[in-house]
Amino acid sequence: MAVSLAGAALLFIAMTYGSAETAAIAATLAGPAIAVPWAGLCACIWFHPQRGNMQPGNRFIGRLPNAVQLFFRWYASLFLAAFVLMGLVVWPALALAWL
DSSP states (O other): HHHHHHHHHHHHHHHHHHHHHHHHHHHHHHHHHHHHHHHHHHHHHOOOOOTTTTTTTTTTGGGGGGHHHHHHHHHHHHHHHHHHHHHIHHHHHHHHHHH
């Protein structure tokens, strides 16, 4: 979370006080700096082997039928993969293309 906040703060500072080139570079680097730590945090919270929110022992997910639990875990894993892909590849590619 600290890395994401630092990335957002640096982006804000670069856009407020920096030149246009500095702001463009900061915007390009902000995607990976913000998205990847958040994806890691979500993966740890959702998929922790004993205390994860997507585990069968969870008070909400654990009460659902097994097929529904499987669907939620599958959907969450696809969401995280897409989130990391967007943050690492798509955001910088679009930011560089718009320079």
